[in-house]
Amino acid sequence: MQFSFIKCHGSGNDFPLIDARALSLSDAGWAGVARALADRDGPVGGDGLLLLTTGDEDCAFGMRMFNSDGSEAETCLNGLRCTARLGFEVLGLEQATVRLKTSVAQVARDAELAPGVATVRTVVGPNSVAAADVGLRIEAEQVIEAVVPGLPSARAFTAVAMPNPHLVTFVDAVDEEELVSLGSWCEGAPALIPARANVSFVEVRRDADLFVRTFERGVGLTNSCGSAMAASVLAAGLTGRVPFDAQVRVFNKGGLVRGRASADRVVTISGNATFLYDASVQVDVAAGRAEVPVMHARREDEAAAWRAAVAGLASAS
Known part of the structure; x- marks a missing residue:
């Protein structure tokens, strides 16, 4: 065909x-x-x-x-x-x-990120912080900056659905070997999260810029995952690392987007197309x-x- x-x-x-x-x-x-x-x-x-x-x-x-x-x-x-x-x-x-x-x-054309770069704005969602919506089989109703019982990691995660499932943790420096190991474990559809999840390690850099590295469900370690960048912006707001309603730049190995999260969890992302x-x-x-x-x-x-x-x-x- x-x-x-x-x-x-x-x-x-x-x-x-x-x-x-x-x-x-x-x-x-x-x-x-x-x-x-x-x-x-x-x-x-x-x-x-x-x-x-x-x-x-x-x-x-x-x-x-x-x-x-x-x-x-x-x-x-x-x-x-x-x-x-x-x-x-x-x-x-x-x-x-x-x-x-x-x-x-909701999508719309937006001001160019840079000259000649076609840019589109998206309102992300519906999102949720309910553990059940993320697909986690745990007793807790939500996970915000907390260790996830049964996850083979002692790191504190924030679990959000964008609506696809994301586990986000903030780190001083991304350890790709650790990220791949944890992402691969989630990719095996364990009883803890049978529908699998995207896993992101996030660095907070100067001027509240974020750098995101993601093991993407169904893909593996990727240079860029848009919903992971949105999830990271929301997680940064929920954990107090970035003020709500502040515009932040979110970098990854593929480039960057502009992001903003409000206190009522509305997340807006603008990036290239x-x-x-x-x-x-x-x-x-x-x-x-x-x-x-x-x-x-x-x-x-x-x-x-x-x-x-x-x-x-x-x-x-």
Whole structure:
């Protein structure tokens, strides 16, 4: 089956993005396409597969996101910005309500992070600090800056659902080996959290900047996870590390976003939605294999604008 797609990224989180509004494929079929196109050893590669889907009476359009292992995520904020940008362009919109797997999201074009960097603002949620909503099988009603019983870590975590599940801990310095070990344990769907969880180690840097490193559910150690950055902003507010309603810069290995959390837990994230190239590809859906894509157009100006923005912001941080 042949697909046209846009290779895109949000804060370094890269995806093939398909306009699927006129396509009919089963969930199992889309899972196969995700395994083919988001395979890092394959001809396209990515942190997952994004689909722009049709809207309904309440939403202008929808988004589905399949991880590289074929599982479907409740949300993906870096991917949502890219999908929203495509939705804006094909429908002639500046803002919209978007249908996600289990919720809806508000999205809008925003002031550029840097010259030439397309930027989209998202209101994140609905979120929750209820342990049950995060998927934790514990007696406590919530976990805010506390050790999680049964988790193989003595660190204090804050558990939030964005609505996908996140465990966030603040550290003096990120230990990637420790992060991967704990994330891999959660990835095994233990009895403590059978639906698995995203795990983030977060450093608070000068001027209340945050640096986030995440082991993403269904992906592994990733350079960027949008919902993890949002979860980290909320956790920083809930634990008093960053004042509520303060705008903070959230860095990761892929780049950065602007974030803000309010006392009533409304989280807003603004970040890039960069299109890298347009291509088409033949996919054996059943086998989950893709052929070498045919390139139609490269968007070198956007890629260059993002590189310049990251270099400038990194030197200023």
